Amino acid sequence: MSNTTRIDKWLWAARFFKTRSLATHAVDLGRVQQNEQRVKPAHDVKIGDLIEIHHSEQIWQVKVLRILEVRGPATVAQTMYEETLASLEKRQKAAEDRKYFREPTAHIQGRPTKRDRRQLDVSWD
Known part of the structure; x- marks a missing residue:
């Protein structure tokens, strides 16, 4: 076990992304920040760093507690980080909001098709 990775x-x-290439792509796009700065995929992480992850509709803000270079069970992955209290409250509030109101365009990826557009028109009536 090393001090950085x-x-x-x-x-x-830590199981934030299903594959390492998805994690690399997210870092390249700027969806991951380390200590409030944009980084490259090869940037080293050390214990105590604050990482902000924008994944799908969720935003995670976690503090690094452990460094592992291999992907293990989810129970082990959860010991690698600690989510900040503010991040946890924001995610719970966002989940509660989604329960009562679902954005009609949230499931559409890219430009809507004719069928998607018709369904959007019907949902606004």
């Missing part, structure tokens, strides 16, 4: 490898091992 690549951020994309850590995100994959």
Whole structure:
């Protein structure tokens, strides 16, 4: 067990992303910040770093507690980080909001098709 590892490898091992290439792509797009700064996939993560992850509709803000370079069971992955209290409250509030109001365009990826557009028109009536 080393003191540092690549951020994309850590995100994959902590199970924020299903594959390491998805983690690398997210870091490249700027959806992952380390200590409030945009980083590259090869940037090293060390214990105590604050990482903000924008994944799908959720935003995670976690503090690094452990460094592992291999992907293990979910129970082990959960010991690698600690979510900040503010992040946990925001995610719970967002989940509660989604329960009562679902954005009509949330499921559409990219430009809507004719069928999607018709369904959007019907949902607004």
